[in-house]
Amino acid sequence: MSSADLPLHASVEVPPAISWTDRLHGWVATVDHKRLGVLYVASGLVFLLVGGSQASMMRMQLFYAGNDLLSPEVFNRFFTVHGTSMVFFVGMPLVIGIANYLLPLMIGARDMAFPRLNAWGFWMFLFGALLFYFSYVGADGLYGAGTAPDVGWFAYSPLTGKAFSRGNSTDYWVLGILVAGFGSISAAINMIATTLTMRCRGMTLGRMPLFVWMMLVVSWLILVAMGPLTAAQVMLLFDRFLGAHFFDTQAGGDAVLWQHFFWFFGHPEVYILIIPGFAYASEIIPVFSRKVIFGYPVMVAATCAIGLLSLGVWAHHMFVVGLGKGVTSWFVVATMLVGVPTGIKIFNWIGTIYGGKLHFRVPMLFCTAFLFQFLIAGLTGIMLAAAPFDWQLSDSYFVVAHFHYVLIGGLVFTIFAAIYYWFPKVTGRMLSERLGRWHFWLFVVGFQLTFTTMHAQGLLGMPRRIYTYSADRNWEIWNQITTTGVLFQALGIAVFVCAIFHALRRGEPAGDDPWNAWTLEWSTSSPPPEYNFAEEPEVKSRRPLWDLKHPDDPDWRHE
Amino acid sequence: MNEEQRHEATETPAQNPGQGIRLPAPTATPMLFALGLSMVFAGLVTHWLVSSVGALIAMAGAYGWWRQVLPHEQHVRVPLQDPEKRALPVEARVGAVDHLQLGEGGHRVRLPADMHPYTSGFRGGAAGAVAMALVAMTYGGLFQGSIWFPVNLLASLLVAPPAAGEAALRAFDVANLGIGLFIHASLSLLVGLVYAALLPMLPGRVALWGGVVAPCLWSAVAWTSLEVLSPEMAQHVQWGWFVVSQIAFGLAAGVVIERAERSQTMQTWPLALRAGLEAGGGEDA
Ligand SMILES: [Cu+2]
Numbered sequence: 001m002s003s004a005d006l007p008l009h010a011s012v013e014v015p016p017a018i019s020w021t022d023r024l025h026g027w028v029a030t031v032d033h034k035r036l037g038v039l040y041v042a043s044g045l046v047f048l049l050v051g052g053s054q055a056s057m058m059r060m061q062l063f064y065a066g067n068d069l070l071s072p073e074v075f076n077r078f079f080t081v082h083g084t085s086m087v088f089f090v091g092m093p094l095v096i097g098i099a100n101y102l103l104p105l106m107i108g109a110r111d112m113a114f115p116r117l118n119a120w121g122f123w124m125f126l127f128g129a130l131l132f133y134f135s136y137v138g139a140d141g142l143y144g145a146g147t148a149p150d151v152g153w154f155a156y157s158p159l160t161g162k163a164f165s166r167g168n169s170t171d172y173w174v175l176g177i178l179v180a181g182f183g184s185i186s187a188a189i190n191m192i193a194t195t196l197t198m199r200c201r202g203m204t205l206g207r208m209p210l211f212v213w214m215m216l217v218v219s220w221l222i223l224v225a226m227g228p229l230t231a232a233q234v235m236l237l238f239d240r241f242l243g244a245h246f247f248d249t250q251a252g253g254d255a256v257l258w259q260h261f262f263w264f265f266g267h268p269e270v271y272i273l274i275i276p277g278f279a280y281a282s283e284i285i286p287v288f289s290r291k292v293i294f295g296y297p298v299m300v301a302a303t304c305a306i307g308l309l310s311l312g313v314w315a316h317h318m319f320v321v322g323l324g325k326g327v328t329s330w331f332v333v334a335t336m337l338v339g340v341p342t343g344i345k346i347f348n349w350i351g352t353i354y355g356g357k358l359h360f361r362v363p364m365l366f367c368t369a370f371l372f373q374f375l376i377a378g379l380t381g382i383m384l385a386a387a388p389f390d391w392q393l394s395d396s397y398f399v400v401a402h403f404h405y406v407l408i409g410g411l412v413f414t415i416f417a418a419i420y421y422w423f424p425k426v427t428g429r430m431l432s433e434r435l436g437r438w439h440f441w442l443f444v445v446g447f448q449l450t451f452t453t454m455h456a457q458g459l460l461g462m463p464r465r466i467y468t469y470s471a472d473r474n475w476e477i478w479n480q481i482t483t484t485g486v487l488f489q490a491l492g493i494a495v496f497v498c499a500i501f502h503a504l505r506r507g508e509p510a511g512d513d514p515w516n517a518w519t520l521e522w523s524t525s526s527p528p529p530e531y532n533f534a535e536e537p538e539v540k541s542r543r544p545l546w547d548l549k550h551p552d553d554p555d556w557r558h559e
Numbered sequence: 560m561n562e563e564q565r566h567e568a569t570e571t572p573a574q575n576p577g578q579g580i581r582l583p584a585p586t587a588t589p590m591l592f593a594l595g596l597s598m599v600f601a602g603l604v605t606h607w608l609v610s611s612v613g614a615l616i617a618m619a620g621a622y623g624w625w626r627q628v629l630p631h632e633q634h635v636r637v638p639l640q641d642p643e644k645r646a647l648p649v650e651a652r653v654g655a656v657d658h659l660q661l662g663e664g665g666h667r668v669r670l671p672a673d674m675h676p677y678t679s680g681f682r683g684g685a686a687g688a689v690a691m692a693l694v695a696m697t698y699g700g701l702f703q704g705s706i707w708f709p710v711n712l713l714a715s716l717l718v719a720p721p722a723a724g725e726a727a728l729r730a731f732d733v734a735n736l737g738i739g740l741f742i743h744a745s746l747s748l749l750v751g752l753v754y755a756a757l758l759p760m761l762p763g764r765v766a767l768w769g770g771v772v773a774p775c776l777w778s779a780v781a782w783t784s785l786e787v788l789s790p791e792m793a794q795h796v797q798w799g800w801f802v803v804s805q806i807a808f809g810l811a812a813g814v815v816i817e818r819a820e821r822s823q824t825m826q827t828w829p830l831a832l833r834a835g836l837e838a839g840g841g842e843d844a
Contacts, residue, residue, distance in 0.1 A: 029585040115583040116624060123593035131601050138605060168604045175600045183593075241603065297830065512646045525646040530637045531580040534645075535571050548649040553656040 031115035032530055033100050036122050038426065040097025041419075043126055044090050049493070050133075051085040054078045056490060059450075059483040065471035075467035076150035077169075081133075083153030084173065087269065088180055089129040091407065094415055095276040096121075096187045099215045102422065103191060105521035105528060106209045108200025108537040113193035117186050124183030132176025139169040149173035152465065154262050155236075157247035157255035162240055171240060174233045181230050188222035191215055200520075202539040207559075209519045209542070210293060213300050214279035217307040218272050224311060225268035232261035256321055263314035271310040274406060275303065277374075277414035278345060281367050284421050285349050287517045288364035289356030292555070295348045296542065302341035302348075309338045319390045328387050335385035342378055346371065361515075362436035366417035369444050373409030377402060380455070395465075398458025404451045416443070416496070423500075424514045428526040429507030435499035442492035449485025453478050518543035584633035591620030675755045679819030684751020687812030688743055694804040698797065705729035710739035715791040717742065728795065747808070750777075755816050769813030774805035 018026075030036060058078050061070040070078065100118065104111055112118045135148045149169045151159050160170050195216050199208070236258070238244035245251035247258045286293045293299065315323060315331040323331070349371060358364070380402040384390050393399060416439070424430050457478045462469065469475050513522040520537055521528070523545055541547055541555035598613025627633050639645075695709035711728045714735040754769055761768045778801060785793040825833050 025587070026585070028590055029587040031583050031585055031589070110580075111583065116586065116589045116627060119586075120589035120593050120624075123590045124597070127593055127597035131597055134601070171604045175604065179597050179600055182596075237603075513649070523646060523649055525640065525644055529640045529644075531582055534580065534639060545649055549652045550656050551651050 031111075031119045033104050033112045033115065033118060034426075034528065034530075034532075036118055037097045037099075037101025039122055040093040040100055040125070043129070044093035044097060047085050047089040047093070047129065051082050051090055052490070052493065054082040054085070056486050058082070059479075059486045061467060062469075062479045063483045065469055065473070065476045065479075067468055070467065072467045073150065076465075077148040079465055080149045080152055080173070084132065084149070084177065085129075086407070087153060087273070088177055089125075089132070091273045091411065092180070092184055093125055095218070095273060095411075096125075096184065098280075098415070098418055098422070099191060099211075099218075099276065100187070101426065102521060103194060103212060103215060104198065105425075105524065105532055106212050106519055107195065107198060107203050108520050108533060108539065109194065109198035110532050112190050113198055114186075114190050118190050121183040121186040121190065124186070125180045128176050128178070128180030128183065131179060132172055135169055135172030135176070139167060139172050154266060155258075156262075157236075157253075157258040158249055160236060160240075160258075161248055171237070174236055174240075178230060178233050181226050181233075184222050185226050185230075188219040188226070191219040192223070195219075200533075200537045200539065206297075207539060207542050210282040210296065210299055210303075211279040211519075214275050214282065214303050217303045218275045218279075220307055221268045221272050221275075221310070225265045225272065228261050229265035232258060232265075235261075256318070259318050259321065260315070263317045264311075266317060267314040268310050270403075270406065271306055274374075274410050275306065277370065277411045278303070280414040280418040280421070281349060281370060283519065284363045284367050284417050285352050287421075287515050288359045288361060288367075289353050290359070291352055291356040292543065293348070294351030294354075295344075298344060299348055302344045305341040306338060309334065309341070313338060316385055316390070319387045320394045332385055332387050336382060339378060339382050339385075346375060346378075361420075362431070362433060362440060363417040363421035363515075365437070365440045366413045366420065369440070370410060370413040370417065373405055373413065373447070377405035377409055380405065393458055395463055396458040397454045397462045397464055400464045401451050401454035401458060404454070408447060408451065413443075413447075416440075421515070422521075423503065424510030425521055425526045425528070427504060427507070428510050429503045430510050430514060431499050431503045431507065435495055435502065439492050439495040439499060442488050442495060446485045446488025446490075446492055449488060450482050451485070453481045453485070457482070513545070516549075518546045520544055523548075579636040579638040581634045582637050584627065584635045586623070586627050586633070588620050588623035588627060592617055592624055593620070595620050673821040673823050674759045675816050675819050675821055677752060677755060679816045680752035680755030681748055682751070682819070683754055683812035683814075683816035684748040686815040687751060687808035688747035690811035691747070691804045691808040692743065694800070694807045698800040698804070702797070702800075703729060705731075707731045707736070710743075711735045712792050712795055713742055714738040716789045725795075747812075750808070751812050751816070754812050755819075758813070758816060759821070765813050765817050766810065769816075770806055770810040774802065774809040778802045778805050 027035065027039065030039075055078075057070060058075060061067050061075060100112070132149075137147070139147050139149075147169060149155075149172055151165060151170055151173065155170065155173060158164060195208070195212055205213075235244070235246040239246050239248060239253075245253040247253045247255055249255050282293060282299060313331060313335045315327065316335045319328060319331075349367075360368070380398070384393065384399065384402060420431050420436055457475055460473070460475060460478070462473070462475050462478075469479075510526045512525055514526075515522070520533075520539070523537065524533055537544065539547075541559050543555045547554035547556060595613045595615070595617025599610045599617060600613075602608070602610025602613060692709075696706040699706045699708035705728075708729050711730075711732060714732075717738050718735070754773070758765055758769060778798070781801070782798065785796065
């Protein structure tokens with residue numbers, strides 16, 4: 001034992017009653033990956049409510065043609081803050097937080113490789129988000145009237161130039177994301193190091209849960225994609241503060257350069273957000289089908305393929321710029337190629353379900369809906385990948401429908417699946433099955449009403465980001481169905497919030513392994529002790545708990 | 560991972576009885592560092608004082624963090640959980656595990672377990688081509704007064720038909736024969752190949768799929784699209800005979816392919832074998 005242990009030794013034997021300040025200090029000073037994971041997820045869910053409220057307000061504004069519930073300025077800020085929040089302050093923390101909690105448990109480790117860096121990453125994310133939202137009180141916008149950023153979540157040049165975006169609302173957009181982005185990069189480094197160096201005995205790369213594999217690829221993507229965004233944002237800061245002209249077309253700068261930088265980040269970001277969804281589905285679907293995942297090596301290969309291919313498709317967001325025949329064709333073909341590994345995954349999940357003994361508990365319900373919805377998301381993606389189709393529908397509600405199908409129908413549904421699945425592990429209590437079903441059905445109905453109809457509005461020519469429209473465009477009825485769907489989604493979320501509070505107070509005790517699952521996190525107690533495992537586990541196959549439960553027929557005989 | 564970390568990650572309670580488990584000590588210094596850095600950036604849009612204070616906080620945080628790991632990493636010892644809270648050992652379930660066998664309960668387990676060699680597809684296609692031609696020529700001879708009628712019609716898919724109309728369709732024409740044979744042979748061989756690949760994956764009777772279902776589907780496709788592909792042909796095709804000739808193709812091709820000896824797919828092989836890194840051997844190969 002080294003001398004460094006001694007000063008803190010006494011603090012271990014804490015009396016049973018802990019004051020709230022001690023408790024708060026415990027959370028602020030924690031370097032435990034599980035507590036940080038909970039902090040990430042909790043803050044992500046809070047920002048989800050905030051971003052959802054902004055979306056609901058926008059939908060109310062669009063309910064009637066010529067409505068004036070929100071002014072154009074407020075509407076612009078809402079869609080900017082909504083988009084930015086959902087990607088950077090909801091998607092990222094949820095994805096990173098869930099991995100933070102589960103990854104060490106799944107590979108049989110006691111913590112992440114860099115526990116303090118882990119804490120730093122979380123606080124950078126939180127302070128970045130708070131700085132961004134501080135713009136509502138701290139920033140001046142165009143004509144001194146604006147507050148929050150209003151340049152859209154991808155903040156195209158030259159709109160972000162000093163001439164068009166006065167005051168400093170755009171600076172808040174840059175700085176908030178910049179700060180949070182450093183946190184994401186640190187989280188990615190941490191996950192890679194943890195996965196590569198902290199695996200327990202016997203946990204070869206080929207025996208890692210697919211969740212861990214997929215988060216490894218996600219970390220790689222964060223590492224590659226986040227840098228260019230940060231660089232571009234620093235360049236934009238130079239433009240805005242020091243009079244540089246990187247993106248200033250009137251002084252020899254290049255506005256399209258910003259688009260390249262942004263989407264070189266922006267497209268991989270889509271995969272950074274959706275591959276974790278694949279990861280949850282790949283853990284949950286086998287357990288509720290009572291079958292081993294179909295095609296494990298192919299799943300790994302497909303994930304790696306997506307990790308590489310998705311780096312070469314960014315300009316499909318820029319077809320309307322006029323990139324020229326050669327470049328356009330390249331990005332059309334490359335984009336369609338991504339459909340191959342993604343399609344393989346969908347087949348593998350179906351192959352897992354096929355012939356299985358299905359248990360449609362709430363996590364599985366959400367995963368089932370995910371399969372259907374993500375399929376549609378992928379198909380509209382292929383449609384939009386065809387450049388001539390995109391020329392027609394770029395910046396229309398069809399595109400809005402497409403990416404909400406990806407990020408809600410794909411990611412949010414699997415996040416709900418993950419929360420229902422792992423909540424018992426985190427808290428030791430089950431979420432109510434009955435409330436969960438209400439949540440699921442309300443949310444499915446709401447989701448379909450809202451986002452399926454958006455395809456129609458897009459095909460009818462309704463551009464995204466308009467704050468109102470005239471009655472003679474025949475868009476009103478579609479918008480009204482869309483907005484009605486929001487009501488169902490909001491009810492679903494309300495049920496979800498109730499389910500969480502209900503479970504925390506009176507939830508059924510979960511036990512160590514409520515789902516009869518197979519990965520290591522279910523071998524420790526619920527909630528796990530601070531040290532995760534008293535003894536380092538040893539695994540012999542991809543399903544260590546299966547081996548223990550079925551000594552007559554362990555997996556390692558077949559793998 | 561250095562020696563100390565390795566020790567920390569794997570130390571068991573037995574190695575240090577009564578001491579609990581060593582974990583990294585909690586510290587707020589990363590939070591302070593993050594707060595300071597964020598304030599440095601926030602100063603750009605608020606006031607330079609914010610940046611200055613932020614820089615001080617960041618330095619304090621960074622220094623504190625530094626002291627957390629150097630010269631020695633700070634640890635706490637966390638006592639083991641109360642025994643009643645600890646995870647129960649994973650219990651073995653009673654009862655053996657049933658393994659799905661090939662073909663059991665309609666499950667094929669692997670898709671496909673074995674398949675026909677591709678060459679059988681070509682042979683089947685050729686056999687089908689002959690059968691189909693015989694039926695078509697019979698139809699031509701019986702109802703059109705010329706066995707060349709079908710092949711001329713087929714050739715009209717590629718070359719514009721002569722203005723002379725029906726009389727020309729009944730006459731013998733070397734060029735039309737060549738073109739017709741080319742279309743017929745290439746389509747037949749390709750369809751034969753598709754049959755060879757698909758038949759082992761379809762459940763149930765080969766005769767049903769190859770002889771009836773597939774020809775009917777194909778006929779339906781032709782019926783809906785021929786007007787566009789070749790208006791000339793669409794005008795003259797006798798659909799009953801068309802379907803019969805398709806079925807003749809399907810049956811002939813199906814029988815030839817089905818008779819070919821199946822070979823095992825590589826799906827049961829380990830990756831190294833499939834990749835050609837290891838030579839086959841042992842029981843299965
Ligand atoms: Cu994209």
